[in-house]
Amino acid sequence: MKKFIVIALTSLFSYGVSAQTDSTRKSHPFKLDFLLSSDFINTSYGSHFGSIVKAKWAIHSGQHLEWFMGIASRHSYLQESSNRFTEYVDGFTLDGGAYFVSELLLYPFRKKHFFIGVEPYAGVTHTFSKGTWKTDFDNHERTFKHHYTYFDYGISQSIGVRIRQFSIKCEAWLSLKGVLDGGRSRLADFDSRFLPSIGFGYYFN
Amino acid sequence: MKTGGKLYRSFLVFALGMATLSSCKKEKLSELGEIHAFDLYSQQTQTTYSIRAVIPNTYNPATPAKMIYLLDGDDYLREAAEVIHKTGKTDHIVVGIGYKGKNLRGRDFSYPADPDFPGESGGGKNFLICLTEELIPNVETELGIPVKSRTLYGHSLGGFFSTYVFLQQDIEHPFTTIIAASPNLMWYNAYLFQSEEAYSKQSGALPGNLYMTMGDLEGASMNLAFGAFTEQLFLRDYDSLHFQYEKLENTSHRNSPIVSFENGLSLIP
Numbered sequence: 001m002k003k004f005i006v007i008a009l010t011s012l013f014s015y016g017v018s019a020q021t022d023s024t025r026k027s028h029p030f031k032l033d034f035l036l037s038s039d040f041i042n043t044s045y046g047s048h049f050g051s052i053v054k055a056k057w058a059i060h061s062g063q064h065l066e067w068f069m070g071i072a073s074r075h076s077y078l079q080e081s082s083n084r085f086t087e088y089v090d091g092f093t094l095d096g097g098a099y100f101v102s103e104l105l106l107y108p109f110r111k112k113h114f115f116i117g118v119e120p121y122a123g124v125t126h127t128f129s130k131g132t133w134k135t136d137f138d139n140h141e142r143t144f145k146h147h148y149t150y151f152d153y154g155i156s157q158s159i160g161v162r163i164r165q166f167s168i169k170c171e172a173w174l175s176l177k178g179v180l181d182g183g184r185s186r187l188a189d190f191d192s193r194f195l196p197s198i199g200f201g202y203y204f205n
Numbered sequence: 206m207k208t209g210g211k212l213y214r215s216f217l218v219f220a221l222g223m224a225t226l227s228s229c230k231k232e233k234l235s236e237l238g239e240i241h242a243f244d245l246y247s248q249q250t251q252t253t254y255s256i257r258a259v260i261p262n263t264y265n266p267a268t269p270a271k272m273i274y275l276l277d278g279d280d281y282l283r284e285a286a287e288v289i290h291k292t293g294k295t296d297h298i299v300v301g302i303g304y305k306g307k308n309l310r311g312r313d314f315s316y317p318a319d320p321d322f323p324g325e326s327g328g329g330k331n332f333l334i335c336l337t338e339e340l341i342p343n344v345e346t347e348l349g350i351p352v353k354s355r356t357l358y359g360h361s362l363g364g365f366f367s368t369y370v371f372l373q374q375d376i377e378h379p380f381t382t383i384i385a386a387s388p389n390l391m392w393y394n395a396y397l398f399q400s401e402e403a404y405s406k407q408s409g410a411l412p413g414n415l416y417m418t419m420g421d422l423e424g425a426s427m428n429l430a431f432g433a434f435t436e437q438l439f440l441r442d443y444d445s446l447h448f449q450y451e452k453l454e455n456t457s458h459r460n461s462p463i464v465s466f467e468n469g470l471s472l473i474p
Contacts, residue, residue, distance in 0.1 A: 091425030131425030
């Protein structure tokens with residue numbers, strides 16, 4: 001399976017490089033990004049995975065710069081029953097939201113395959129935690145449920161390669177929630193996710 | 206191309222702006238008080254600790270001081286000293302306990318050892334001996350001031366350790382007040398629940414002040430353990446125990462330390 005993925009990616013990349021020899025890239029008015037993410041910092045709470053989907057429209061497409069505006073949706077799930085410390089918890093935390101995004105992609109080299117990007121976002125995130133606590137030394141079962149909806153903003157930074165209508169990229173999603181109003185000094189938390197992610201994009205004509 | 210150049214400049218300006226976003230003005234530690242900093246090698250834990258004590262500029266040396274020993278001092282000392290400065294507590298001295306080299310909080314703040322925990326763990330008892338027999342005597346000799354009371358503050362696993370210190374019966378400790386911010390009460394399959402249960406069978410009194418907090422945005426597991434433990438302790442109704450606990454609204458794990466520190470100051474006698 002690993003070999004297949006490596007061969008497939010290598011073939012795709014080679015095809016893209018050989019096919020795109022001129023410096024004029026065809027402009028595409030619309031693109032979709034799909035990424036898989038995970039919160040590696042808070043792993044002691046349990047296993048975490050999520051996804052990010054973005055739909056963006058091109059505002060500018062130049063020699064070295066592309067600018068997109070669009071919308072994004074992010075969802076993640078933390079399986080707290082698999083937390084590192086106790087077996088007495090059965091619970092989870094879900095969070096997700098909808099955002100406006102504006103992405104700037106910089107192609108620093110003459111052949112426009114490699115890119116770096118920066119993408120500020122703003123929108124609304126909803127967090128929902130739910131669980132039960134039951135021990136073998138106390139029969140009393142306790143429950144917990146909590147909802148929280150908030151204005152969320154931050155930035156994604158990406159690095160990747162463009163191969164014709166496809167792009168493959170690594171991205172770091174960082175919520176800066178609270179930073180601008182002096183509400184916090186420490187990020188990468190349940191309400192300000194830092195999410196390394198990997199995924200691909202597709203450019204539509 | 207001209208438009209591209211403008212966009213390129215905008216891109217650079219924006220990137221620089223984002224890079225400096227969190228570099229807002231913060232007070233220097235030396236502006237908050239007189240700093241006593243020194244390293245202390247512990248025979249007990251075979252570790253060198255970085256100790257920094259902040260004495261308010263307005264402190265009167267004739268007044269017995271309220272010592273606050275702050276775990277994770279490398280992370281929280283400046284903010285804790287800012288709180289003391291802001292609230293005008295002139296007789297409160299914060300002592301940050303950090304590490305000279307590698308941070309060993311996982312080892313020092315946990316007990317018993319958990320084989321599933323990545324890295325060393327279970328050194329809590331050793332660290333408590335280090336605190337009581339080496340660190341605190343050295344700090345107070347170094348400062349050379351009379352002491353009125355001692356408080357232990359810890360966050361997360363440090364909060365677990367602080368609560369463990371309060372409930373354990375093996376080693377006599379000098380703390381009259383414990384501030385446990387977002388304690389990880391799940392450690393070793395909720396070890397402290399059974400530790401408290403064992404204590405309750407031996408004594409109906411638990412002298413001291415205990416303040417515990419949990420942010421409502423710390424997920425289900427932390428909140429469930431906190432709810433269960435505080436209920437267990439509250440229902441026990443120990444003599445001589447001044448117990449307060451608080452659910453912090455719209456607060457996540459990394460944002461509970463300083464709120465809890467500030468709120469917990471009111472319990473210090």
